[in-house]
Amino acid sequence: KNQVEQSPQSLIILEGKNCTLQCNYTVSPFSNLRWYKQDTGRGPVSLTIMTFSENTKSNGRYTATLDADTKQSSLHITASQLSDSASYICVVTPADRGSTLGRLYFGRGTQLTVWP
């Protein structure tokens, strides 16, 4: 069964600190993996996308890593800001017929809260 598991479920950090969110997936075959940020009351917005052959991708203070062998990904946030408070969702696209249709497998998300 294709699944995407994220940890931790929630995380509280102080402003300026770094943090790392984890994603394990069993989706196979695998096409790409995205990390989305979802602010409260808004739809998810893509932060990074990595294909099977990529093992790291950065977007400003966000750095995603991917280990396709162990089927694990992480999202590292550097020097956190109050605006980073949001839910971070790991999303995997399968490499089958579903991929061209845009079918996605979503994790439950990690709720990050940054305190001043």
Next chain:
Amino acid sequence: EAGVAQSPRYKIIEKRQSVAFWCNPISGHATLYWYQQILGQGPKLLIQFQNNGVVDDSQLPKDRFSAERLKGVDSTLKIQPAKLEDSAVYLCASRRSGGASYEQYFGPGTRLTVT
């Protein structure tokens, strides 16, 4: 380019009432999705359209939910009658047709509360 538009943003109804949500996708995006997102969970796909045809509605509770995408542009999602467990955020997303790397763009969602 304009994003995915949804309305209303919030809706409160009593159980057994009916409700409809509207979505206007990004211009030129042939694929449109409706998701249900319950608090603390990731989005769950309800229905996927390719132009005005249904591609996947396997997780749509068809006894109470219906959706249409007339003319392959705007779409409406209806719940009739609503149940308490339908309280959730309903997200609409759109995407260009083709490769797996094409991104889904999400609207702001409609937060439904059923009392």
